[in-house]
Amino acid sequence: MDAKRITTGIIFLFIGIILLLSKMDIIDFNWFEVFRYWPLLIILVGVNILVPKKDIGYIISIGTTCVILSIFTYIGITTPNQSFLSRIMENNHVDIDMDEEDFKGTSNFVSSKNSGNTTHATANIDLGATQIKLKDTTESNLFEATNNSNKYFLSLNSDSKEGQPTTLNLSGKTKKGINSKGNTTLIKLNKNIIWDLNLDVGAADIQGDLSNFKLRNLTIDAGASNLDLKLGYPQINSNINIDAGASSIQIAIPRDAACQIITEMALSSVNADDSFIKGNEKGTLTSPNFDKAKNKFQIAIDGGITSVSITRY
Structure with a gap:
């Protein structure tokens, strides 16, 4: 069993299912809000590097992948589709040092x-x-x-x-x-x-x-x-x-x-x-x-x- 192959397959399967459900108008998924939490992917890579290549390591790696994708799913489905952009427009300001x-x-x-x-x-x-x-x-x-x-x-x-x-x-x-x-x-x-x-x-x-x-x-x-x-x-x-x-x-x-x-x-x-x-x-x-x-x-x-x-x- 190769944990790297399994976690990669789970990620691609997740993306494919979300895109398909969005295409079929079954869900309204907010990719913009999910994109803000990209550091979770770095955490996932770190976990895969650190865990031992044994049965317990496979379980931790796959479990972490499922938890992070569950977080992405919750954020993407429950957050209004324009909230990310709205937050940028509301909080962003130009800070230019001019005379x-x-x-x-x-x-x-x-x-x-x-x-x-x-x-x-x-x-x-x-x-x-x-x-x-x-x-x-x-x-x-x-x-x-x-x-x-x-x-x-x-x-x-x-x-x-x-x-x-x-x-x-x-x-x-x-x-x-x-x-x-x-x-x-x-x-x-x-x-x-x-x-x-x-x-x-x-x-x-x-x-x-x-x-x-x-x-x-x-x-x-x-x-x-x-x-x-x-x-x-x-x-x-x-x-x-x-x-x-x-x-x-x-x-x-x-x-x-x-x-x-x-x-x-x-x-x-x-x-x-x-x-x-x-x-x-x-x-x-x-x-x-x-x-x-x-x-x-x-x-x-x-x-x-x-x-x-x-x-x-």
Whole structure:
């Protein structure tokens, strides 16, 4: 009897059963909360190294494995699915040593005027310790952002050259020692512009109703995140690229929109409706009208412990 093989088999069996039950909607398992207790796996490795390679050692090794997996099961099943992210958003604060000079030109509201002849713009959004909402439109301006806390400061600069698309750079920060937890940044876009959006965030809760906007490219680089996106009809090629760690991702697309989804994830589950067909390559889902469609979505998701849900509206 090989204790190492048995414990490894038990761990893989545990992961497989949990993923299967989650896929069948029998349980709602919180991988994010379980991930916080990863040091228990180090303890398990230490126990396997220390115990003697005899019958009593096998019993201790297998028993420890079952106890730790039981703890993971209890945490994953009994903890609400968003509690890990919510705790990050509530407790996290930016602690940056900056002088008053660094905050000149910042406020909790920033905007960029619409020149009237802009057809395409890029927005680079670099925010931390804030909930992000992309949903409202603005016609008088090209871009607006506001934060509901007077302790969270936004900075916006733009680069506009004749004959070139406008580039906007939005960043957010707080002064050293100031806790701005629980704040929200609302971003408004001009719906008449074709947009490229690049979001670089840490532990983030992003709610984006982009159904009214012309979105050509969307790139999201996030850590432990909750992403809830509603997309409108694609441009000729609308590319959605998401790189996330321990994340929950929900994406809603129009009912008849052509779409291909490519996922590369470790511990993950992907739920999509019957309108998608599994491809020959692992992690590929494609709508039947994708090849012939002129306008289409190409969605690429790279994540760790990630739950992905693709729905239509």
